[in-house]
Amino acid sequence: MFIVMTPGTQHSYYLTQKKRVIDLTWPPPPRKTRPDLKGGLLRLLHGSPSPHSPQHNVDPAAFDEAVKVLDKQDIELAIEAFTGLGYEVTVRTLR
DSSP: OOOOOOOOSEEEEEETTTTEEEEEEOOOOOOOSSOOHHHHHHHHHHTOOOTTSHHHHSOHHHHHHHHHHHHTTOHHHHHHHHHHHTOEEEEEEOO
16 A cells, blocks of 8 residues: 655656556646746745646545555556546556
8 A cells, every 4th residue: 555645746656566667747837938937936935836736736635546546556547547637657667
């Protein structure tokens, strides 16, 4: 069973029975033609996450349900669940 985790920009899960690692990466925000310096400075001062971060865009309950799919060691369903939440999913084997 995985430790309770909240949506973040990067996660890695090791599936012991399948001997696979599932890496989750949150895609970067779309590039703007002009950077929003004022908004970036305010977020930095207040310590709040970016509006494009998974903390703003992913429902924690849905993330927990997707993690429960990993507990069942079902790679295909896990890929579908996390892709549906907006993550980029990479599956790799350990050597």
